[in-house]
Amino acid sequence: MPEGRAVRAALPGRPGAALDPHAPDARLIAEVRRRAAGGTAPARETVAAIVRDRGAVLGSADLDALVAAVGAEVGGAGPLQPLLDAPDVTDVLVNGPRDVWVDRGRGLERTGLDLGDASRVRALAVRLAAAGGQRLDDAAPVVDARLPDGTRLHAVLPPVAPDGALLSLRVLRRTSFSLEELVASGTVAAEVAPVLRALVASRANVLVSGATGTGKTTLLASLLGLVPHDERVVVIEEVGELAPRHPHVVRLAARRPNVEGAGEVDLAALVRHALRMRPDRIVLGECRGAEVREVLTALNTGHDGGWATVHANGVRDVPARLEALGALAGLGPEALAAQAAGALDAVVHLRRTDGRRRVAEIGAIALGRRLVVEPVLESGPDGAVRYGPGWPALAARCGLATCAGGAR
Template identity: 55%
Template sequence: MDAALVAEVRGHLLENPGPVTTSAVAAALQRSGRVLGSAALLELVKRISAQLAGAGPLQPLLDAPGATDLFVNGPREIWTDRGRGIEPVDISLGTEADVRALAVRLAALGGRRLDDSQPLVDVRLPDGVRLNAVLPPLSGEHTVMSFRVPRTRGFRMEELVTGGFITPAVADLLLRVLRARANFLISGGTGSGKTVLLGALLAEVDDAQRLLIVEDSRELRVDHPHVVQLAARQTNIEGAGEVSMADLVRNALRMRPDRLVVGECRGAEVRDMLTALNTGHEGGCATVHANTAESVPARLEALGALAGMSPAAVHSQLATAIDVVIHVRRHSGTREVCQVCLPAVSASGPSVAQVWSAEAGFSAENRARLDALLSTRAGTP
């Protein structure tokens, strides 16, 4: 079908908002002076409806069972991840102009502007999907989009054990960490399963406890009866209205949380998170990007610098704020828990002591140290 005709009819419908019906498309066609048969008219209605509703032709890919991510690198370069790793999709979005128009419309759905003056956008769409889009020339010749698809429900620990994400012995250990109200940090790379594990652990928290969750964009799905979720807000088109993660962490402390949860520490909010976990808020937790558990202290140092904290201040806060570090990774197309560690601070600086790793198993010495810590936390002899 003539792309110019599709664009002309779509433009008319955008100027006259309303349902994309056969009669509306027929009226737009009449205005253009074109005549189509009934079959072609229905096809035009279908194509324009897809372009004006949801994510257009990408919507079925976002709705597919198991979909976690979707990537658009160009009109014919579409990739998806349905939990088995990234794989190509045989679909065409038309021209570069069509891809750009789709990205601009989706950004507007989330209340953000995307154009030459604002060529980058990261926004949560009305259905919860998170979109990141970049326009040329920053992205080369084509508009690039990345979608993160939220789960409709969170995992439970038994599901993660059955799926091979975590071993039964380590799952039992982490449940002890949870019951003892120890503070823990989950580290890992993008898409490694940090949020999946955090949501599964929080689902095991006693129903009588109140969970306060702070996130940059709502991603956590927690099967728990008392959850309050706060999400940061970016500036609007006028450059006003921002509510930062640090603002939300400070406010969450005034909402009497039994457990404070920071969905991901990626900036100055690390100062407020560490301070909160050092002032009697037991059972707190957060996630952070890091290559290994050993690199977590350096990562926290870097984030602390964004909040004006010296390395020494970060070290002293870390020494008493975080009890356990859990590292997850994506390995050979699958995601797994691969390290459980104890943070340690010495004269030479902060480090971690490995309690368990996927390669070496349990360390008897460090396992005994963790057992003693959990017994103390739980108030047992």
């Protein structure tokens, strides 16, 4: 039998059954789901047995292709799985059956993928939501979920999405880069790297800010790799994304409520628990809600060297962002400012320009009549660095008072 070539063969008493190894039919998928345990990707032997039962014979290469295709349908994202598996893809967006886009770090690109019709897109959205432990139907037409592999899913059904189901998938890449690699790639200017090292070494409390997709998690993972290896780092996240090169990282992951609304463990509760785990450094993967109160409280009680990420447009916008988050926790602007000024030292801001992610600004937290962030330095797209009025104080705080070019 030629390798990789599908061959039909009828078993006694059964008609031969043609199988497309790259597009398994619904009946085959249903049978695999029935036999596979817990909705996991099926074993090769399971698929081979079903193929034999249907009176078909496949070459080993075609059987491997069928196993991969069935696995994507049962335990993965179906026809979207090859896009999610591509090493350079960060986002997959589905606007319709023949309107699928990807982001490979250079902006959105349209693909030629055909998902069939609107009903198949809807069925895929519902199945992925269920895989993330969430409900998606006419009564709950919007969902935000995490798939078992960590991929973020956001899906919307009609009538909220009048033109058909919409899916947005953000890929989890647990790849860690060293600071030297970020300098080589242009994410961090060579003159900025010593400042980032000093923030870690001096146990400064720092926020990493930026828009979605600017590389906040990537930078934070790199900087946590600089933490001395005899220190315990407790990382708190909605889902495990940070993968620092450090031997003593303890992870806590939030848990969403189930369909009955029970069982939730939120980030605020995890911050409180982290304080009882003898942490040397507390790290919050993303601060976007009432947990800001617990984080600022922790950093005001002697837990130096903490880090967190936050969404913001620039370092000067961080105070307003913190005030908005503080309001969710019942903190007024004055209380928030007092807490933040005592807890935080600096803000490192990332920006994405023409598909390139880079550390664009560093600011220092200060307290005037309200919370402010003083510019410390700005790094242009060409790597040129300009120092601001906040540089002398932050340089002294981090032991960089004699750093060339900044302190005069």
